[in-house]
Amino acid sequence: MFAIYKRELRSYFISPIGYIFVAVYLAVSGIIFSICTLNAGQDSSVATYFMMLLYMFIIALPLLTMKLFADEKKARTEQLLLTSPVSLMGMVAAKFFAAYTIFAGTYLVSCINFIALYNYGTPNTAVLFGSSVALLLVGGACISVGVFISSLTENQLIAALATIVVILFFMMTSALNSYIDSALIRSVLNWVSIFERFSNFAYGYFDINAIVYYASISFAFLFLTVRVYEKRRWS
Amino acid sequence: MIKIENLVKRFGDKVAVAGISFTVDEGEIVGFLGPNGAGKTTTMSMLTGYLSSTEGVATINGINILEDPIEAKKQIGYLPEFPPLYLEMTVKEYLNFIYDLKSCTLNREKHLKEICDTVKITDVYNRVIRNLSKGYRQRVGIAQALVGNPKVIIFDEPTVGLDPKQIIEIRNLIKDLGRNHTVILSTHILPEVQAVCDRIIIINKGKIVANEKTENIDELFSGSRRLCLKVCGPAKDILNAIRSVTGVAYAEIIGSSDLDSTSFLVESMPGVDIRKMLFNAIVSRGWTMIGFESMGANLEDIFVSVVDQPEPNVGKKRKSVRKG
Ligand SMILES: Nc1ncnc2c1ncn2[C@@H]1O[C@H](COP(=O)(O)OP(=O)(O)O)[C@@H](O)[C@H]1O
Ligand SMILES: [Mg+2]
Numbered sequence: 001m002f003a004i005y006k007r008e009l010r011s012y013f014i015s016p017i018g019y020i021f022v023a024v025y026l027a028v029s030g031i032i033f034s035i036c037t038l039n040a041g042q043d044s045s046v047a048t049y050f051m052m053l054l055y056m057f058i059i060a061l062p063l064l065t066m067k068l069f070a071d072e073k074k075a076r077t078e079q080l081l082l083t084s085p086v087s088l089m090g091m092v093a094a095k096f097f098a099a100y101t102i103f104a105g106t107y108l109v110s111c112i113n114f115i116a117l118y119n120y121g122t123p124n125t126a127v128l129f130g131s132s133v134a135l136l137l138v139g140g141a142c143i144s145v146g147v148f149i150s151s152l153t154e155n156q157l158i159a160a161l162a163t164i165v166v167i168l169f170f171m172m173t174s175a176l177n178s179y180i181d182s183a184l185i186r187s188v189l190n191w192v193s194i195f196e197r198f199s200n201f202a203y204g205y206f207d208i209n210a211i212v213y214y215a216s217i218s219f220a221f222l223f224l225t226v227r228v229y230e231k232r233r234w235s
Numbered sequence: 236m237i238k239i240e241n242l243v244k245r246f247g248d249k250v251a252v253a254g255i256s257f258t259v260d261e262g263e264i265v266g267f268l269g270p271n272g273a274g275k276t277t278t279m280s281m282l283t284g285y286l287s288s289t290e291g292v293a294t295i296n297g298i299n300i301l302e303d304p305i306e307a308k309k310q311i312g313y314l315p316e317f318p319p320l321y322l323e324m325t326v327k328e329y330l331n332f333i334y335d336l337k338s339c340t341l342n343r344e345k346h347l348k349e350i351c352d353t354v355k356i357t358d359v360y361n362r363v364i365r366n367l368s369k370g371y372r373q374r375v376g377i378a379q380a381l382v383g384n385p386k387v388i389i390f391d392e393p394t395v396g397l398d399p400k401q402i403i404e405i406r407n408l409i410k411d412l413g414r415n416h417t418v419i420l421s422t423h424i425l426p427e428v429q430a431v432c433d434r435i436i437i438i439n440k441g442k443i444v445a446n447e448k449t450e451n452i453d454e455l456f457s458g459s460r461r462l463c464l465k466v467c468g469p470a471k472d473i474l475n476a477i478r479s480v481t482g483v484a485y486a487e488i489i490g491s492s493d494l495d496s497t498s499f500l501v502e503s504m505p506g507v508d509i510r511k512m513l514f515n516a517i518v519s520r521g522w523t524m525i526g527f528e529s530m531g532a533n534l535e536d537i538f539v540s541v542v543d544q545p546e547p548n549v550g551k552k553r554k555s556v557r558k559g
Contacts, residue, residue: 011323077320
């Protein structure tokens with residue numbers, strides 16, 4: 001399992017995709033940060049920063065996950081993994097964590113942005129920390145969705161686009177609310193919405209339910225990926 | 236070493252493998268021969284745990300591939316139909332990855348070096364796989380199967396797409412591997428199994444139609460042995476003499492040449508060796524024999540006859556031949 005993790009991690013930096021992700025992420029988050037917080041000059045405006053990052057995830061994270069299984073299928077190397085003494089769960093987890101490592105590592109680097117806040121004011125460290133934890137979990141959920149979709153196709157582009165659509169759905173379901181009359185459906189949409197749940201963190205409330213929800217999405221999609229491979233084996 | 240019992244694989248309605256059983260003993264090289272679509276790849280996929288069987292059991296070294304897949308997979312080195320190579324890696328990186336993937340415990344440097352020497356890829360060890368020729372890629376694929384020194388090695392069509400020189404090299408390599416490993420290889424090329432394998436299993440439409448030692452296989456299906464003789468002397472008398480030999484089922488003149496010799500085609504009755512008596516019958520009458528050729532049906536003939544048989548006949552023919 002560790003072998004797959006290591007290979008996957010290295011392959012991000014053999015092809016340009018790893019560099020592109022890191023560079024674009026740092027650049028864009030830096031720009032968003034300076035627009036949202038430094039210019040606005042208010043502590044609470046970090047909320048906007050975090051929300052904007054979520055929008056960025058919709059595009060950025062599928063870049064990391066699109067190749068994970070799609071490429072393996074296309075290159076016919078999938079057979080190698082599936083006939084080697086590694087469990088399916090191990091294989092899926094290795095791929096997930098490889099993408100996650102790149103994402104989380106880049107996020108941690110981008111936290112340098114916060115130093116500026118401490119120089120010019122007194123930010124609420126609890127909010128920064130709580131939001132970061134939540135953001136890392138949302139990232140995990142998005143990557144997990146991407147892993148799953150990558151296992152369904154051998155075309156990276158399709159994998160990326162489908163992942164964007166699905167993440168968009170999870171993020172934005174609450175945005176549909178204004179078009180819907182039924183209170184029940186609205187509350188369901190609110191419940192599903194990653195975005196809706198996230199706003200709690202950005203405004204300083206550490207929502208355990210949301211944490212559990214994000215983690216559940218991650219597990220659910222990793223589990224589904226394992227099922228895809230089991231099913232294919234038995235097809 | 237390998238035991239397959241009544242293995243069945245259905246893809247929806249399509250039956251790809253229709254209940255096959257065989258065993259492979261330790262140290263054997265077994266050839267899996269059949270036309271395209273016969274079910275060779277599917278069988279190998281089930282044996283290596285890539286696909287699950289719809290019915291039936293496959294055990295490797297006593298381990299059921301479905302019950303303990305991880306342990307069973309440790310016993311197997313597998314080269315799929317398309318070598319599973321990461322083109323962006325160097326050979327060195329790739330083999331080291333495989334070494335880790337298989338959780339190998341042998342001495343890394345020494346083991347990988349041995350493998351590279353065996354399959355002759357030492358000179359491309361630091362090259363990127365994408366830049367290697369088809370022949371070298373195939374060797375890297377074989378090297379991959381050898382990592383961890385598995386007891387059983389399975390090759391799916393290992394010589395497809397190679398040029399004749401490479402084909403011979405790969406065949407010799409597989410023969411060498413057979414000294415220390417149990418090998419199963421599939422192919423649709425007839426001379427290949429004859430050249431490499433101890434035993435041949437012929438499969439068609441998902442069923443085994445023959446399972447014999449390589450040296451027995453032609454007699455099994457021709458039933459009778461055909462000989463071609465060239466004799467100097469009066470053609471009619473010679474033909475009569477040949478026909479009078481016990482065990483000769485059929486004889487005819489098939490041509491004559493300027494050397495005043497005549498060629499005869501002779502067929503024996505099933506399972507009777509008429510060669511000595513035939514030779515003596517000619518020579519004792521004072522004629523000179525200048526050619527004596529055994530024309531055991533070649534694998535192509537056998538293969539076509541076996542594969543073209545309507546199914547019920549195959550079993551019958553095999554049985555009757557066995558008795559004879
Ligand atoms: N994944 C699959 N889905 C449906 N049919 C398949 C699949 N794989 C193989 N088959 C069918 O099963 C039969 C056996 O195929 P295969 O084992 O690849 O034959 P071989 O390797 O002997 O050429 C073929 O008719 C093929 O079309
Ligand atoms: Mg095949």
